[in-house]
Amino acid sequence: MLKIEKMHKTFGRGTINEKVAIDNLSLHLEPGDFVTVIGSNGAGKSTLMNCISGVFPTDSGKVILDGRDITNLPEFKRSRMIGRVFQDPLKGTAFDMTIEENLSIAYNKNHFHGIQAGINKKQREIFREKLSLLGMGLEDRMKQKAKLLSGGQRQALTLFMAVMSNPKLLLLDEHTAALDPGAAAKVLELTDYFSKEEKLCTMMITHNMKAALEHGNRTILMKEGRIVMDVSGEKRKEMTVEKLIEQFEIDNDRMLL
Numbered sequence: 735m736l737k738i739e740k741m742h743k744t745f746g747r748g749t750i751n752e753k754v755a756i757d758n759l760s761l762h763l764e765p766g767d768f769v770t771v772i773g774s775n776g777a778g779k780s781t782l783m784n785c786i787s788g789v790f791p792t793d794s795g796k797v798i799l800d801g802r803d804i805t806n807l808p809e810f811k812r813s814r815m816i817g818r819v820f821q822d823p824l825k826g827t828a829f830d831m832t833i834e835e836n837l838s839i840a841y842n843k844n845h846f847h848g849i850q851a852g853i854n855k856k857q858r859e860i861f862r863e864k865l866s867l868l869g870m871g872l873e874d875r876m877k878q879k880a881k882l883l884s885g886g887q888r889q890a891l892t893l894f895m896a897v898m899s900n901p902k903l904l905l906l907d908e909h910t911a912a913l914d915p916g917a918a919a920k921v922l923e924l925t926d927y928f929s930k931e932e933k934l935c936t937m938m939i940t941h942n943m944k945a946a947l948e949h950g951n952r953t954i955l956m957k958e959g960r961i962v963m964d965v966s967g968e969k970r971k972e973m974t975v976e977k978l979i980e981q982f983e984i985d986n987d988r989m990l991l
């Protein structure tokens with residue numbers, strides 16, 4: 735589903751701040767793969783997602799999504815195929831719009847071309863039914879503004895909106911890091927549910943190494959812009975947080991055990 739071929743990204747080339755953030759990185763993801771991405775601060779995790787989603791151009795290499803070469807496609811066009819959820823719960827929703835208006839934006843993104851006026855009865859029913867899957871009672875609050883939701887509820891809604899637009903790839907950049915433990919667990923549970931139910935190709939950056947090994951079907955560890963570990967199947971089942979620290983000398987104040 736996603737093929738990254740020999741991606742390279744250097745910031746500040748030719749200056750004293752020159753930094754190789756992605757170093758000749760290749761990665762292939764199958765449809766339905768849910769890959770967790772770990773690594774110390776500055777390892778290149780967010781840059782990788784930024785280069786996949788077109789926030790930054792790459793110096794060289796290719797990004798192929800579902801058979802289409804998107805390397806030179808602008809970010810706004812890639813966003814039709816790539817859903818992204820960030821750490822900050824305030825980023826993903828329009829705070830002064832209602833829950834159903836927010837959902838309508840996500841829904842219309844891939845169901846219609848052009849602007850749709852209002853929300854019709856059928857759409858409202860779809861939103862209601864789908865929102866009930868979150869188990870947060872949001873289906874009874876559809877006319878409330880998003881700003882009234884808690885951080886966890888907003889992040890669940892953001893995740894849901896990202897999935898609703900039917901992306902080929904879902905990028906989660908520490909999307910539970912700013913939530914309290916209960917809300918983080920709930921959003922992770924929903925992440926598992928959506929990736930399985932929708933057979934979504936998913937990449938999730940996390941500083942929680944335990945969560946990285948427990949969620950998804952594959953874990954990659956980045957160091958200095960390269961993938962230094964890529965485990966799945968039996969190898970992954972045998973991997974523990976202790977082994978990770980021992981084998982890969984992970985030093986990171988933010989890394990959670």
Ligand SMILES: Nc1ncnc2c1ncn2[C@@H]1O[C@H](COP(=O)(O)OP(=O)(O)OP(=O)(O)O)[C@@H](O)[C@H]1O
Pocket residue numbers: 745746753754755773774775776777778779780781782
């Ligand atoms: N826009 C930018 N301009 C200059 N340098 C950048 C930019 N974005 C990232 N970098 C640098 O590229 C390197 C990789 O950064 P990146 O944010 O991808 O790391 P990360 O693994 O996501 O780290 P963290 O876990 O701290 O978020 C770092 O040295 C960072 O300072």
